[in-house]
Amino acid sequence: MTRRALPGTSVCRLLADARATEAFGEELAIRLAPGDVVALFGELGAGKTTLARGILRGLGHQGEVGSPTFPIVQTYDPPGIRLPVWHVDLYRIEDPAELAELGLAEARADAALLIEWPERMRPLWPDALRLTLAPADDGRALTAQVPVAWGARWPPR
Ligand SMILES: Nc1ncnc2c1ncn2[C@@H]1O[C@H](COP(=O)(O)OP(=O)(O)O)[C@@H](O)[C@H]1O
Numbered sequence: 001m002t003r004r005a006l007p008g009t010s011v012c013r014l015l016a017d018a019r020a021t022e023a024f025g026e027e028l029a030i031r032l033a034p035g036d037v038v039a040l041f042g043e044l045g046a047g048k049t050t051l052a053r054g055i056l057r058g059l060g061h062q063g064e065v066g067s068p069t070f071p072i073v074q075t076y077d078p079p080g081i082r083l084p085v086w087h088v089d090l091y092r093i094e095d096p097a098e099l100a101e102l103g104l105a106e107a108r109a110d111a112a113l114l115i116e117w118p119e120r121m122r123p124l125w126p127d128a129l130r131l132t133l134a135p136a137d138d139g140r141a142l143t144a145q146v147p148v149a150w151g152a153r154w155p156p157r
């Protein structure tokens with residue numbers, strides 16, 4: 001269904017159920033490296049945390065994956081996982097100063113970032129992989145905006 005996309009173009013695929021969302025995250029995890037940012041767009045209940053859970057599972061994390069709404073940042077570190085990951089939910093962020101305090105830019109030095117509600121971050125890094133989930137039939141439509149940094153790694157399968 002998904003064809004190889006030129007960097008910057010949008011591609012779409014249908015995720016029929018929550019398991020498919022998680023499986024897509026697991027595929028993506030194979031390609032994930034420190035410094036990567038995966039921006040997860042979509043309304044409440046769209047499946048952002050489900051996708052993040054798939055990525056974390058794909059990286060080897062075996063425990064629970066909660067929604068990091070509180071606290072805003074949930075960190076995962078080796079050896080339980082292949083690389084350090086910050087799972088971030090910016091829903092409650094209102095003030096740019098609060099955002100700066102999180103230290104996300106610094107975290108990119110050695111961690112990958114999975115960011116829910118990335119629209120709270122202005123500007124968002126141009127090299128972030130932008131994924132949008134939206135209701136479609138009984139499942140979700142996934143749209144990707146693929147930056148140059150991800151071109152050779154896309155689609156994940
Ligand atoms: N592709 C899908 N099709 C149907 N339901 C899904 C899909 N992906 C996730 N869900 C379900 O949507 C609900 C909300 O998911 P969640 O990941 O918590 O959303 P968000 O983090 O965007 O608020 C969960 O019950 C989850 O199982």
Ligand SMILES: [Mg+2]
Binds near residue numbers: 048049067089116
């Ligand atoms: Mg969520």
